[in-house]
Each structure stands twice: as structure tokens, then as C-alpha cells.
Amino acid sequence: MRIVVAGGGIGGLALAQGLQRAGVEVVVLEPDARPEDTGGYRLHLDDHACAALARLLPPGVLQAVSASAAGEQAFRRFSICDHRMRVLASETMPPGPRLMIGRIPLRTLLAHGLDVRWGSAYRNHTLAPDGRPRVEHDGGTEIADVLVGADGTASVVARALAGRPLARPVGVDGLAGKVPLDAAARALLPAALEAGPALAVAAGGLGVFLSVHDPARSAVDPLTCTEPTAVREPASLVLGPMAATGSFPCDPAGLDGPGLVALLGDLLHNWHPNLRELARRADPASAAHFRFRAADPGADPAPWPSGTVTAIGDAVHAMPPTGGQGAATAIRDADVLVRHLLRARDGATTVPLALHDYEREMATYAPAAVRESLGPLTVQRRLSGPVGGLLLRAAGGIAALRPTAVRAVARSRTGVRSTGFRTARSRTARPA
Template sequence: MRIGIIGGGIGGLTLAQALRAKNIDVIVFDRDPGPWRTPGYRLHLSGEALSALRQGLPERFEQAIRASGTGPEAFRTFSIMDHRGKTQFLIPSPAGEDLAMIGRVPLRTILAAEMEDIIRWGVRYERYEERESGVRLYFNNAASEKVDILVGADGVRSLVGRQLLGRPSAKSAGIIGIAGKTLLTDAIRISLNKDLYQGPGFVIGPKGVGAFYTIHDLSGGSVLDGGTTNSLIRTEEPYMVWSVAAPLSIYSADPAKLTSGQLMEETLRLIRDWSPVYRQIVQQATPNSAAAFPFWFPAALAPWMSRRVTLIGDAIHPMPPTAGLGASTAIIDAVTLAQLLATTTDAADALKAYQTEMLKYAPRAVDEARPPLIWQQRFANPLLRVTAMQVFFPAANAFVKWKTQFKSRT
């Protein structure tokens, strides 16, 4: 059985590694020239995703991911802040929660390791033909290929998904984010709200504009050496990821059409009344690091019919980054599908069983991403925002502090 995967992103590479570990013949096609060509910065991987990686991939991959990123020590709290830079509500992370935070390029590089003969980089997929004997894949810049099973792991604008479902798999959430990366210079370190050193923060600004800030600082961690995968990647300098999000109607131009420099200017316009600290972070962003990220939801998460073609990750369940679960869910899909393909005699039954499983957990992950967007929209109302800042958050903060003190006394 030969499995063809379109998309060597987080989900597609995890699936290829998991199939390879089970000695199943697999080939991956990606339009990028290599794993280093990837938009986006630091990703949060949930405990469930790490556990899936442990089950599906050789141990060295999880080790390399942990060694190339940070763990729960970098996510002790989550702060809700106002646009003046003050924390309004400090939420402690659940005790014992497992997680890893890793740059997107290191993660993709680790997941692509040892697969030079399996991944075809720089190949742009166009369409497939499903036949009784297999699936033929057609590319814009390479000869066609035949596989037995096709997996669309080609992300949010999936062409495999569009052909399989007869419609796009994603619909716009009406919100666009502009994200960038800023090196953590001494000047920025000194000026930051100290709560950001305990974990990420979300700023609720006026007019429905919100922003997410998180520090990614690998200094002080241990470096693994040796081995193809884990000799990588503790080379990232400490940086801050920032992402400002607002409804499309608030932007002065369509962010998708702006250059990186114009996106920085647009961001500064959106946060012009905010604390100078937030503005300084954007002003000092790494050149060309700002990019626009439209937020998506699945157009419909419903079963589809095919004995040979399936979808994983954003190709079937795109979700806004607000719960930080998109990559994690793609990893869980990949390991679930690989296990079913390895243990089910008929591949068509494996695809069916995968769909049933995925349609149980993926809608929950999508739902987790909704509330922050709903609240961001509600806080566009100035009265509601001021009430929340002056009454609700201080009260919630006092309650959490009291609960923590009470627990430590008993």
C-alpha cells in the first residue's frame, strides 16, 4: 500500500513519520522548497498532542521537540491585560498540565528529519483522479504519480478538500490578524509587564481590537546533542511573538494585499492609543516578519464519502489561533490515521474509522477557539469593556488570589 500526502506541514509530516515508523510506504509532496520556508512563529503543543507524538513516532522526535522548545515553565499564567499595559486578570495554568512551545521552523525541521527520500519539496499539487485501482495525482510542475490512498494535509485552502467535498473546507471568521516577531532586546525586556515572563498575555483594546503577546526564550535550557533529529536547533534568539487581531471592517486596506512594512504601519494605526510598550514591540519588529493571518472556521464538519481520499489538519478543520489547538489537532489526526491504517485490514475501513474518531474530537477543539473571538467582539462596546475592566476582572482576580491562598493554607 502506498500513501500519498499532499502537504508537508505539521500534520502531513507527522503522518509521514508515523507511517514510516510502521513500515508503510509513503510519499509527501509540498510546494515549499524546504521546511525552513514557513510562515508563523512559535506554536503551542498541547499535552494530548505530545502524548500522540509519543505513541506514534519514535521517542527521539518528542525528545528533540522538547529540547528545541520550552515547556510548562514558560506558561505558568495567562494574563488578560488592558491596552495601557496593566494586568487585569491573571489566570494560573492548571497544575501538572503538560505542553511544549516550539518555533514553527524548528518543529517542521524536526518532523521532516530522516525523510530526504520520502519528501518531494518544491512540487505544486493541482488535482487528483480517483479510480478503482488507485488515485492519480497531478502537479503543476512535476509528472503525475499513482498512490493507493491520498491524504490532503494541504492546509486551510486545501485543493484536495475542495475537490473531495465539492466546496471549500474553510469559511472566513471575519477577523484578520497581523503577527510579527520582535527580538527581545534589553530595552524591550525592561519595559515589559513582568507577567509576560510567566506566560502569554491577551490585551483587550478599544474598538474590538485585541492582541496576543508571548515570549519565546530558550536561553537556560538544555541542549541535546547527537542523532539526526536532536542535534538541531537551539539556535533561536529570544523573541516576542505579537499578533494584533481585528474585524476586517476596521482595517484601512485588505491586510492580505499589504507588504510586511505596510502591515506594521497598519498595526501601529490600530494600536495608536495603546501603551508605548506595545507600540515599541511592533516598531522594533524583525524586518519582513509581519504577516497577515485571516482567521478561519470549518465550512461544515460533516462526514464525506471516499474509499481512497481523506483529509487531516487545517484541510478539514481550520480554526482560529485563539485556543492554540490547530497544530495539536493536526498531530492528533495524523497519529490516529496512521494507527488505523496500520491495524485495519481494509484501508477504506481505516479511513472511515478515522473520520468517525476525528469528527468526535475536532469540533471540540474548534469550539474552544470561539469564546475569545466572541468576547473580543462584545468588548467593542465601550460600556461593556469598561465594566469588565473595572468590575469583573478585578473581582475575578481577587477570587483567584483568595482561592490560591486558601488552598496553600489548607
């Protein structure tokens, strides 16, 4: 069996690792010239993703991934704060394995030992009379038994299969930047970030995602990693404002790094002074603007007849970064698809039936991840609307909050998974 993967992102590389480990020939086509040529920030890998990586990766790569990441102690709680960083509500995370790792280190490690055709983008494919895909790319042509589209939110493979794009803008734009955490910057960090990330909201529609990323908090000694070695990023604060598309005071798409950092500071002009200073310290080289896109969580994620071509990750179930589930769900897809492809390789089923079974299983969890990722945007909109704005302004923000008020504002039709929100002055308040 020979597999061609179009796209060398997190899901595509995890898939290739699992297939190669099982003895399947696999080629990855990737337009980037090297693993480091990617955007992105800290990724959250949940218990499903951690278990999947343990099955997909060779022991040495798995060890290096663990040593390059912060563990579950770095994400014990998620908080919702006002613009002065006063905690309005917090959610205790359920126990279980979790990894927080930078996108570049994870991508670098997942590419280790694979046949990745860097600088070669997928262009098109046709099907031979026997159904095998003939894949055209910048470097030539590949013949495969299966083609897997792992080419992201604007997937060319998934669009060819579905006849239309599977993701659409959700009406929210985001900025992001990394703040290097030297001693002076650490002294400015809000207390709410000590146990995990936070979403800060203000009346008027601006929300800011904040998360400390410090791989030095890993439970695995990087000196235990030899082939490959661990890839640890310096500690940083990820700071990401988000607001309705078109609501920023200027068009972020036309700004360079320094211009985006200046915009970060302008957006936070009436926020907590420590946040303003942290925004000023953001590294211009890390600053970016992006438009949030998502698949329809109520639609079939794979609306095509099963054959010899399929797709995984953002190509089929794009989701905004607000849920921290995009990479984890792509890794889960890779694990499920490997299992079904190996059944076809071993003669227990056919390739079309294997892909059908993968697509059906993926549909049992991916739409829920999209809904949960949309949930924080709903919380932000409700807290920044007329009712939420009154709550944020009344009595300094916190004193006005009661369990019923938190439920009224944070209740989301998108079904945010929660172990229970606790307000600053209340017992646990669970969304109805």
C-alpha cells in the same frame, strides 16, 4: 501499503513520520522549496499532541523537538488585559506536558529523514478501477493505496471530496510580527507575560495577542541531540493585533514588511508606551497579515463517503490561531490516522473502513477544538462592545470588574476550556 500525503505542513509531516516508523512507504508532496519557506510563529502543543509525537517520531527526532522548544513552565497562565496591560482576568493552565516551539524548527525536524518532494504541489487525483488514487503533481504521477490531504485551510483535496470549501472567513483579520528580545526589549515586557501569553483588548474592537517565545527555557539540553540536531530560534515576543475585517485604517494586504510594522505602531498609538516601543522594534521580515478562517464546528468535518482518500488538520477543521490548537489537533489527527491505517495494513480491516473509523474518531475532538479557538474572539468582541467598553473604561478598568462582570463578558457559547478565571480583585470566577 503506499501512502501519498498532499502537503508538508505539521500534520502531514507528523503523519509521514509515524507511517515510516511503522514500515509503511510514504511520499509527501509539498509546493514549498524547503522547510524554512513557511510563515507562522510559535506553536502550542498540548498534552495530546506531546503524547502523539512520542508515538509517531523516532527517538532522535523527538529529542530534538523537545530541545528546540520551551516547556510547560513557559505557559503556566493565560491572561486577559486591558490596553494598558493591566490584568483583568487570568486562567491557570492545568498541569501536564506542553511544548512551545516555532513553526519553522518543528517543520524542519518533522521533515528529517522523509521522502518529501519539495517544490512539487498536488494538482489532482483520479481513482483507478480498484479504487486506488492516481495522484498528479508538479513532478509527475504517483500511484497510492491511500491519498491524504494535508494541504491546509484552502485544501484542494478536501474541496474535491466535499464538493465545496470546508472553511470560511470569520470576519477577523490579524497582523503579526516578532520582536527580537535583546536586553533592552526584555526590559519593556509587561509583567503579565512572565507566566504565559495574554490577550489584550481595548474599547473599539482591537485585540492584541502577546506571547514570549524563548526556546532557551527548554528542559532538554540541545547538546544531547545529534541526528538530527536541535533547531533553536532566538528569543522573541510575538505581537499580533486583530480586529474586524475592514476596520484597519488601511488595507494590510497591500503593505510590505516595513509598512506592516508601521501599521502595528499606528494601531497601538494610545496603548501602553512599552507596547508601542516593542511594536516599533518588530522585525519587518517577520511581519505578516492574514485573514482568520474556520470550519463550522457544528458540521461533519468529513462530509463524504469513506474510500481511499481522506484529509487531516486544517484541511478538514480549520481554526483561527487564537486558541493555539491548530498544530496540536493536526498532530492528533496524524496519530489517530496512523493507528487505523496500520490496522488496514495488517489485514484487520479494509482501507475504506479504516478511513471511516479515523474520520469518526476525529469528529469526537476536532469540532471542540474549533469552538475553543473561536472562544477568544468572542471574549474580544464582548469586551470591545458597549458593555465591555464601559467595564474597560470604568475606574481604570480593573476596579470595575467583579466576578459576575467577568462571567457576563467572557461567557462564550463556543465553550472555552478553562480551569477557572481569576479576576484581579476576586476569588475564582468560573464561566457559567
